[in-house]
Amino acid sequence: MGSSGGATSRTGRLIGAMRQKRARALALALGVAALALGLAACGSGGGGSGGTVELEGEPSGKLTISNWPLYIDPGKEGTVKEFEKATGIDVKYIEDVNDNAEFFGKMQPLLEQGESGGRSVFVVTDWMAKKMHDLGYLQNLDKEGIPNVEKNLVSSLRNPGFDPNRDFSVPWQSGMGGVIVRTDLAPEVRSVCDLFDPKYKGKVDFLSELRETVPLVMTCEGVNPEEATEEDWMNSIEKIKGAVESGQIRRFTGNDYARDLTSGDAVAVIGWSGDAVQLQADNPNIEWRMPTEGCSLWSDNMVIPVGAPNPTAAEAWMNYVYQPQAAAKIAEYVNYVTPVEGVKQIFEKTEPELAESELIFPSAEFTAKCFTQAQLSEEEEQPVTRAWNAVLNG
Amino acid sequence: MRGAWRWLREHAVNIVAALVVVYMLIPIAVILVFSFNDPAGKYNFTWVGFTLSHWGNAFGIPELNSALLTSLKLALLATLVSTAIGTLMALALVRHQFHGRRAANLLIVVPMATPEIVMGASLLSFFIILGAPGLGFQTLLIAHVMFCISFVVVVVRSRLIGFDRNLEEAARDLGANSFETFRLVTLPLIMPGILGGALLAFALSIDDFVISNFNSGTTVTFPLYIYGAAQRGIPVEVNVIAMILFGVTVLAMGFTVWQQRRAEKLSEARPEQEAALPIPAGAAEAA
Amino acid sequence: MAERRRIVPYFLLGPGTVWLLLFFVVPLFYMGYLSLESGIVGSLSFSWNWGNYSDALSLYDTQFLRSFLYSGLATLICLLVSYPLAYTIAFRAGRWRNALLFAVVAPFFTTYLIRTLAWETILSDQSPAVDALRLIGLVPADGHVLATGSAVIAGLVYNFLPFMILPIYASLEQIDQRLIEAAKDLYASSRAAFWRVTLPLSAPGIVAGTLLTFIPASGDYVNAQFLGSAGNQMIGNVIQSLYKTQLDYPAAAALSFVLMAIIMAVVLIYIRFAGSEALMGEDKL
Numbered sequence: 033m034g035s036s037g038g039a040t041s042r043t044g045r046l047i048g049a050m051r052q053k054r055a056r057a058l059a060l061a062l063g064v065a066a067l068a069l070g071l072a073a074c075g076s077g078g079g080g081s082g083g084t085v086e087l088e089g090e091p092s093g094k095l096t097i098s099n100w101p102l103y104i105d106p107g108k109e110g111t112v113k114e115f116e117k118a119t120g121i122d123v124k125y126i127e128d129v130n131d132n133a134e135f136f137g138k139m140q141p142l143l144e145q146g147e148s149g150g151r152s153v154f155v156v157t158d159w160m161a162k163k164m165h166d167l168g169y170l171q172n173l174d175k176e177g178i179p180n181v182e183k184n185l186v187s188s189l190r191n192p193g194f195d196p197n198r199d200f201s202v203p204w205q206s207g208m209g210g211v212i213v214r215t216d217l218a219p220e221v222r223s224v225c226d227l228f229d230p231k232y233k234g235k236v237d238f239l240s241e242l243r244e245t246v247p248l249v250m251t252c253e254g255v256n257p258e259e260a261t262e263e264d265w266m267n268s269i270e271k272i273k274g275a276v277e278s279g280q281i282r283r284f285t286g287n288d289y290a291r292d293l294t295s296g297d298a299v300a301v302i303g304w305s306g307d308a309v310q311l312q313a314d315n316p317n318i319e320w321r322m323p324t325e326g327c328s329l330w331s332d333n334m335v336i337p338v339g340a341p342n343p344t345a346a347e348a349w350m351n352y353v354y355q356p357q358a359a360a361k362i363a364e365y366v367n368y369v370t371p372v373e374g375v376k377q378i379f380e381k382t383e384p385e386l387a388e389s390e391l392i393f394p395s396a397e398f399t400a401k402c403f404t405q406a407q408l409s410e411e412e413e414q415p416v417t418r419a420w421n422a423v424l425n426g
Numbered sequence: 427m428r429g430a431w432r433w434l435r436e437h438a439v440n441i442v443a444a445l446v447v448v449y450m451l452i453p454i455a456v457i458l459v460f461s462f463n464d465p466a467g468k469y470n471f472t473w474v475g476f477t478l479s480h481w482g483n484a485f486g487i488p489e490l491n492s493a494l495l496t497s498l499k500l501a502l503l504a505t506l507v508s509t510a511i512g513t514l515m516a517l518a519l520v521r522h523q524f525h526g527r528r529a530a531n532l533l534i535v536v537p538m539a540t541p542e543i544v545m546g547a548s549l550l551s552f553f554i555i556l557g558a559p560g561l562g563f564q565t566l567l568i569a570h571v572m573f574c575i576s577f578v579v580v581v582v583r584s585r586l587i588g589f590d591r592n593l594e595e596a597a598r599d600l601g602a603n604s605f606e607t608f609r610l611v612t613l614p615l616i617m618p619g620i621l622g623g624a625l626l627a628f629a630l631s632i633d634d635f636v637i638s639n640f641n642s643g644t645t646v647t648f649p650l651y652i653y654g655a656a657q658r659g660i661p662v663e664v665n666v667i668a669m670i671l672f673g674v675t676v677l678a679m680g681f682t683v684w685q686q687r688r689a690e691k692l693s694e695a696r697p698e699q700e701a702a703l704p705i706p707a708g709a710a711e712a713a
Numbered sequence: 714m715a716e717r718r719r720i721v722p723y724f725l726l727g728p729g730t731v732w733l734l735l736f737f738v739v740p741l742f743y744m745g746y747l748s749l750e751s752g753i754v755g756s757l758s759f760s761w762n763w764g765n766y767s768d769a770l771s772l773y774d775t776q777f778l779r780s781f782l783y784s785g786l787a788t789l790i791c792l793l794v795s796y797p798l799a800y801t802i803a804f805r806a807g808r809w810r811n812a813l814l815f816a817v818v819a820p821f822f823t824t825y826l827i828r829t830l831a832w833e834t835i836l837s838d839q840s841p842a843v844d845a846l847r848l849i850g851l852v853p854a855d856g857h858v859l860a861t862g863s864a865v866i867a868g869l870v871y872n873f874l875p876f877m878i879l880p881i882y883a884s885l886e887q888i889d890q891r892l893i894e895a896a897k898d899l900y901a902s903s904r905a906a907f908w909r910v911t912l913p914l915s916a917p918g919i920v921a922g923t924l925l926t927f928i929p930a931s932g933d934y935v936n937a938q939f940l941g942s943a944g945n946q947m948i949g950n951v952i953q954s955l956y957k958t959q960l961d962y963p964a965a966a967a968l969s970f971v972l973m974a975i976i977m978a979v980v981l982i983y984i985r986f987a988g989s990e991a992l993m994g995e996d997k998l
Contacts, residue, residue: 102658127489128644130654133958138643141554149644234857276943283860283942287657294471295837297859314469421959425776425951426944443801446794447816450874453831454820511729518725530726537737541932543949547956547969551747552740572736575729635825652826668823675822683811
């Protein structure tokens with residue numbers, strides 16, 4: 033390439049080229065932005081009310097279930113396999129519910145469209161079941177398909193506040209939130225309030241679940257969580273915040289307080305009853321204790337979402353696990369409070385220690401002071417959640 | 427005393443290096459040790475006793491297996507696609523002058539410099555606003571290919587830069603057309619670079635957590651399975667599988683290095699062979 | 714013939730460019746769109762809500778500062794720890810070079826999460842490692858390492874070591890040994906030769922390594938989640954929480970942009986200061 037012309041024309045060409053380049057870059061950017069906004073306009077729409085399940089003949093075909101991890105007895109002789117053998121239905125069992133809000137976030141775009149991502153059943157805690165129902169994401173159940181539920185559901189769970197007639201939810205397992213302690217390291221802890229004792233500074237874990245931890249802390253102030261006001265929630269959150277800042281609370285956990293308890297990094301935690309039974313197998317010094325002010329009672333519920341393929345099979349599954357034999361098999365592995373009547377009698381013959389356990393078969397006196405999971409109204413939800421997350425995230 | 431001090435100073439760097447290597451291997455050792463643990467319950471946190479049963483039952487947990495399979499499928503597909511795309515891009519960038527070269531360079535470097543959480547979050551926003559078909563294997567695949575391309579380009583590019591173009595010219599002089607030249611000369615010679623890029627892409631994809639966490643919907647990959655299990659007690663089999671993956675990759679890398687050494691030895695032997703044609707080939711190789 | 718030559722590069726670039734544009738650049742625009750919406754999942758609406766950005770800066774300034782503090786410290790420690798190892802591999806390893814490179818890279822073929830969880834075991838309160846630290850006095854007698862900032866930084870350092878070691882090694886390896894010999898011929902001591910010849914020549918590697926460590930570390934959340942406590946959460950944790958549990962996508966999107974903007978600003982200043990053009994990949998044909 034010969035160099036024709038002098039420096040000025042070359043500079044001129046350079047500037048021209050630069051301008052051209054910049055103009056092209058700008059055009060490209062605008063084009064991309066336009067494309068993006070254009071596509072955004074045709075986003076999602078729809079939604080709709082839940083409707084009721086329509087049963088069609090004998091249950092058959094495929095069934096996809098979403099549940100929490102380690103919430104069923106696994107393996108070749110597990111309940112899923114037994115169900116498949118008994119009914120011929122092909123089950124895909126996924127353990128992808130790790131957190132109610134997270135699961136909601138994942139499912140919401142689909143449910144909004146009336147889709148369920150292939151799932152026919154999933155298991156969510158009371159408050160999330162209510163939330164989904166209120167948004168029209170769940171179908172009402174056809175009671176004809178689940179006679180065992182009608183027959184065997186324990187009386188204490190028949191008429192919960194959020195679903196008085198059990199129209200859209202069937203309990204999977206129930207549980208209690210209280211304190212779990214290392215009896216060899218912190219034997220005197222008997223209530224949630226004891227967790228604020230500076231003696232245990234840096235050795236206490238709280239649950240990150242808003243609706244478990246804060247109501248329990250409320251009881252320390254004498255508040256009844258079932259009647260709590262927004263101010264009560266905020267006050268308890270403030271108290272917890274103080275404990276974080278002073279280093280009292282080691283960390284907020286999900287189920288992973290188990291690690292801290294086993295290693296002794298934590299001596300007392302807010303925790304769930306089912307985990308304690310499992311932990312005891314590893315370390316007999318670990319014990320779940322009913323807080324003196326009472327515990328929190330919750331259930332994880334099976335629900336059928338809108339757009340569920342094969343709801344007939346879904347109800348067949350619900351019906352199956354409400355047989356006392358099947359429920360006993362699950363309860364033996366999971367160690368939470370079974371919602372099915374008749375399991376205790378089976379255990380009295382096969383697993384007598386489990387039959388005695390207050391954690392799996394709590395008596396009415398045991399849970400006298402306990403409260404069902406507190407609900408947040410729509411207006412309260414945003415500010416309380418925000419305040420709570422501000423504490424969790426430091 | 428002075429001698430010892432001097433020895434220490436001279437070898438200080440080596441000692442630090444050795445300590446660092448030990449430091450890097452400690453967690454691996456811990457993972458390995460706990461894969462032989464025999465916990466009574468669900469939790470694998472404290473040492474209880476030695477057992478080989480979990481090694482025997484490594485693939486005994488169906489959810490773990492399906493997560494692993496998903497990860498392997500995803501990594502394989504993502505590797506294929508991103509390696510193909512990345513190699514083409516590298517060829518363009520190294521061999522051709524064209525308008526927009528700087529922009530293309532930028533486009534490749536910026537993803538590598540973006541925190542994973544930003545990439546994952548923006549892809550999530552994108553898929554959410556688009557609506558259907560929703561998050562799942564396809565969205566994961568798209569995301570994985572996206573972040574692998576840049577790395578493949580960088581690796582292949584570095585190999586291409588050192589490439590002797592005279593070989594291609596020689597091939598053309600001998601009558602090969604462009605396509606044949608590419609297929610028979612270029613491609614085999616840059617294959618190590620392509621394989622290196624592919625290996626890197628595979629490793630990145632199979633280990634990806636952050637971006638997958640945001641864009642998997644309800645598909646469960648191996649890292650996501652572990653994340654979920656971390657809450658409820660990671661089965662010992664997870665440690666076993668992690669060690670198997672580790673072992674397989676070490677073997678694979680060992681194999682490539684061994685191949686490299688062999689190739690080097692053979693290329694060393696060849697000039698002697700040519701210089702001493704009358705002598706039988708066997709003796710020359712032994713020389 | 715010349716015509717064909719000119720479009721060939723565009724064909725080669727085509728698929729990759731389209732993919733990156735469509736799935737990297739465009740999503741960033743979407744995230745921008747999302748960041749200007751208000752409400753949470755289920756009730757999002759576009760409203761030019763610049764408030765998300767001012768909220769991002771005011772509500773989460775502690776986490777931002779903390780993130781950059783942690784990632785800055787982690788990068789520095791990484792550098793100090795990695796350089797000797799990279800140096801040894803490049804100059805003193807001989808036959809063991811490949812084996813050492815393996816040792817550097819291989820641990821990272823176990824999953825990120827499992828490695829971090831292994832650190833939970835190693836740094837547990839009763840572990841021999843922490844007991845040793847208590848003995849030396851680095852940890853107070855009743856203190857703990859896990860659930861503190863130190864554990865998070867330690868995790869970050871560990872997880873990003875190869876990103877620091879490999880670029881430094883690569884640039885050290887390319888140094889012509891004769892330069893160092895020449896320096897020694899000119900009566901430079903080993904130490905002087907290092908400081909005035911080797912170190913400056915390895916600068917591109919150091920720059921690349923520090924960037925490859927600092928940038929991902931700033932956005933990390935796994936280490937803080939498993940090794941830290943409520944007071945050690947980084948901005949990545951906030952973004953994750955906003956997306957996953959609070960379902961406040963607009964705030965999360967705004968935070969992500971702010972994070973990216975700050976990182977880019979830091980990187981640009983750093984590159985201008987360190988002056989490395991080698992980073993942008995200007996290939997010489």
